[in-house]
Amino acid sequence: MSRRGVWDVVVGQPEAVSVLGAAAEAAGLIVRGGTPAPGAMTHAWLFTGPPGSGRSSTARAFAAALQCLVTDDRPGCGECSGCHTTLAGTHADVRVVAPEGLSISVAEMRSLVQVSARRPTSGKWQVVIIADADRLTEGAANALLKAVEEPPERTVFLLCAPSSHPDDVSVTIRSRCRVVSLGTPRTAAIAEALRDEGIPAEQAEWAASVCGGHVGRARRLATDDQVRARRDAVLRIPLALKRAADIFTCADSLVQAAEADALTANEDRDEAERSALETAMGAGGTGKGTAAATRGAKGALKDLEKRQKSRATRTQRDSLDQALVDLAAFYRDVLVTKTGATAVLNHPDRSVDAHEASRVWTAESTLKRLEAVLACREALETNVKPRIAVEAMLTTLQRG
Template identity: 50%
Template sequence: MAVFDDLVGQERSVETLRRAAAAGAEILAGGRGAGMTHAWLFTGPPGSGREEAARAFAAALFCPDQGCGHCDVCHQVAIGSHPDLETVRPQGLSYGVKDTRQLILRAAGAPTLGGWRVVLFEDADRATEGASNALLKAIEEPPPRTVWLLCAPSPDDMMITIRSRCRAVTLVTPSPAAVAHLLATRENVPPETAAFAARAAQGHLGRARRLALDAEARRRREEVLSIPASLTGLAACVAAAERLVKTAEEEAAAVTAVLDEAETAELRKVYGEGSTGKGLNKGLVRGGAGALKDLEDRQKSRATRTKRDVIDAALLDLVGFYRDVLTVQFGAAVEPANDDRRADLEKLAGSSTPEDTLRRIDAIMLCRRRLASNVNPQMAVEAMTISLRAPRL
């Protein structure tokens, strides 16, 4: 299985990347390598596989066979251990200029294995203005064998000066049929479950995989999609908001707890906790107090980011639900993404107008913008649930 095979429904982008990888191999052999450039911007909707495409391209650049998928080099890229691949995953709400400058210094080093040095920057849109300016200078004057792979939802999320210096790879939302086929053939998911997960995830491969394989993910989805029918009064709206935010907090805690524990234990070990020798343990742990405080701050920021990401995913599920209501109201010949809740869709469609549904969708999108602006999640979600109950002003 080649490294590009998991990029479902991205045939045009895969062809572009294959040609660029071949050009990269030509450059390493002393040729011109037309079609290869030092900076790439991968964009596309959530679940389209931006990071996966960038990682596959990195493997194709490193691999002697341009991404065979089964050699040691491809395996190293897949697990993140290749010495010439620097992967950046912003854990907090933003990625600052200090971190970016350190990244640029690391990226300036010569390749260890004599080929390329690749920086894969996931969620590059989280870079602050200062970080973006520092990144721009690095992209304008890169070392000869350094390749930058930036990932963002859309080109507009990046500074115009950065995106003008990058070659664009625009990914699309894969069809539910393509996602279902992948789940059935690669994950051995029963066809009915694969079709349900692909339809419910609306082309988001990662979410479809979780829905197909994780019963807890399916349960959380059911809780979110039960919200519209539960909004019978003001108290119910407040309770629904509290339930959604609490669920997000619990999921975020579960995701980050294991990471936090491992990181903290490793840092304490580095600074000598548990070492023997007179005065050694105490002195080194005290010397690492500042590093431990910095780690705790980063972990808190990551927990906040994870919580907001979980809430945002729930809000997108609600948007999909009301979009299905709208298709029922207009009698559109489209299979609803949430066909398993057909009764709720038809009931709400019959008791409201298309204008009501559009206002409800607007309320959800406003909540997303408020959360992105650091509004208190409980307040933002409460305002949304109240608007979902009575959209008319």
């Protein structure tokens, strides 16, 4: 870690780092029996910001600062065991909740609330990070609300949610949280962070310029050939839609790529989970009680398969949504080029294609295409089958 310690993982958010650093100092004072200034530290925080702004990374860095063992300097040294284990995800008193499917269930939240009520075992605080608080079901939100309303003395809740849908987190929970608003990191800040990770300067600057302000996306583009190839394939679609038959070819490409992403991302994990469950339920065993254990295992396996299917669906939708974000950004670039605006292009490496499209399409037809991409994203959010939504979008993209 550099001299910034745990805050190195927070890219381009100096205001947030300043606020959270002061709060961590106040938290340390509380642990030592002191009394910080009113409002300096609170038990519930809500991190909001656009996709890629680093909500979860910022929450984890703050958790590390809370658990930091350094007492004679600003918390968050990045060197002590408290910082290391928190950032690595192995600290006994820091729990991260991220939905594997499309939502966080009430059963999962009730279990978490029970654990959060305990005193810290090895750290200074019991910290609960909810990575996608906008995905809480109504029952899960109500279970969390009770804990936030009457928090244990040494427990801190860190909620993360996209600022694009603030109403997805109930107003009763939001009203009990201190909000930390994150912005889209600047290109220069992202490039600097990638260079610090050892990525060559040219590659880092390119990835930062085309990632749309999404730090994780920039990192994947800079280091993964398949991610770069997938982006190139998506951005070839607008000018490749010349005939009606191309609609179905491109739809196959988009949907199959998303399905492949879901399979690749989850295959090993699914198999490991199934094997572990079968072993726990006595698979392959002999003797008294084996038959009863086998019958019980069938129900448990069905529940596991249901969770894994939900996780695959979410992964597929996330992959497809990223492709749609890239497409929407391209049509936006065409409008920028068409109108002669001085705004920076989202895909500067595709400026030739944007100029070609702006020469052929009218501003009205370009806007219609952009609206079709946005409508497809909304359709997927309402559980329209991916192929139907994608084919409808591509029909508009082809006809204009």
